[in-house]
Amino acid sequence: MQLKRFAAAIAATAIAATSLVACGSETNSSNASGDGKVTVKIGTTDADQQAWTAFEKKAEEEGIDLDIVRFTEYPPVNPALDEDQIEISKFQTINYQAQYNASAGKDLRIIGSGEINILGLYWKDHDSLDGIEGEEVAVPNDPSNQGRAINVLVQAGLVTLKEGAPKLTPTPADIDESASKVSVVAVDAAQTPSAYNEGRPAVINNNWLSRAGIDPASSVAADDPNSELAEPYINVFTVKGDQLDNETYAKLVEVWHSDEVTEALNQDSGGTAVQVKRDKEELNEILDGLVEEYK
Template identity: 60%
Template sequence: MRIKRTLATVAAAALATTGLVACSNESEDNATTTAAEGENTTIKIGTTEADQEAWTVFKDLAADNGIELDIVQFSDYSPVNEALAQGELDVNKFQHIKYLAEYNQSAGKDLRVVGSTEIVPLALFWKDHDSLDGIEGESVAIPNDPSNQGRAINVLVQAGLLTLSDNVADELAPTPSDIDKDASKVTVTPVDASQTPNAYNEGRPAIINNTWLDRAGIEPGLAVFEDDPNSEEAEPYINVFAARSEDIDDETLNKLVELWQTPEVEEAVAKDSKGTSVPVYRDKSELNDILDRLQDK
């Protein structure tokens, strides 16, 4: 893997003057040397969230453990996985499992999960309302992107507002055509995710994810309903660290997962998400099983 290591000794400093080459395709025996053995490790990690407080806490904690984080901030989701696949990053943390599965399928790649971080419930908002009372007959704005549309429909199913037809191809990712309109209490209007806050501000009920809640200044506590983060339907939306398949057992990358799951980072994540994030501690093999199931579908 392409991870830089800097020896914390005078001899190492002397070697550095002649140029140290980053490791590539190392054997597992030589993969990662920890700070306890006298070395610091530099990890190049990609994200779209580097401006959040959790990343500052995470970077400082990693440094305390001999890991220097070279954080690469992306303004858009689409290039982050490709940068990882091409070896420009060692790991990334910006996506849920479903998004990773969709990338692998469309790009023909085999990026894998290193570990879990948290899940953020997806919620229904309705301006000037604090319950679902009176929502029957309304048209609910939902995100139209593949990663969120199915989940948004399932939020409304869990709320008892939508009923799916009997022949749904994928119950974890239903589409508007899978809705039994006659048996449902509301209809849906798919829109670009960025437009869901506009629907809310116009007085229409809307499913809004946390990214756009924050940008629109809408308090998460105003939700009238949200999905259950512990349900099977929510599993695809567990946020993860991802790496190339040959690197998922790397000690340093797995150490980063441990550090993200410490109370210090989780407290900062909760602050960034305004209390909506739910930490997830799932075995790596379970997470990759979920990834495989999503890709098979």
């Protein structure tokens, strides 16, 4: 029920927020210019990052001009794509897209993968897990991050889930406390750095690391980007279903994995972004599985 309520909230917010689209709402399909270049209207919330500067430059070298539509929030992007205000997006994880599809009754598809941002466990003045048994670990309490944070602890061997617990979306209630080495408390994501500064171990999202001045490389544990548990958090390129075979959009996925963009990603993320190459069939299989879980 919690997942359904959360998904419904996303749908309502998305519908209300479509006015936040930064550019016009007219349909704009890929068009070839007189010099043979193709223009693609792409939506993102990350346009100010170095990776997007490198992406735009590298795409131009490949004959693709990016018309970047800047969004300040997540909710308006998927509706903009569904309504043909943009042609493709690169801003969300598979998990977020699944929540949108399930709540809005849509079927946006994935044409390619980007990076995954590693989620880490941080413990002030510690460089390993030595001595962590018996500690209380703070994790973010929002539905999109809480399950992943708990799974960071599962992968680190600190937490054991009860039999029958949801694999990808566990909550603190799903933890077998008697079989676990640490206890878990869920707090607002913005409060996880405070827990860290108080000396408690905390799983902290990357955006809060930079705000709190915490070195991303100082984590004592982190999720494995190649683990099945991390798959929902792969960032993806999203299109409408009838564009899955669009060669220009597929080329953009290749450009994102270029050395230039990858290096810029490393700079943006403090080394916590890892490029992930998965084929679209596998990515959409993961997506569909999550959609069923959120329905």
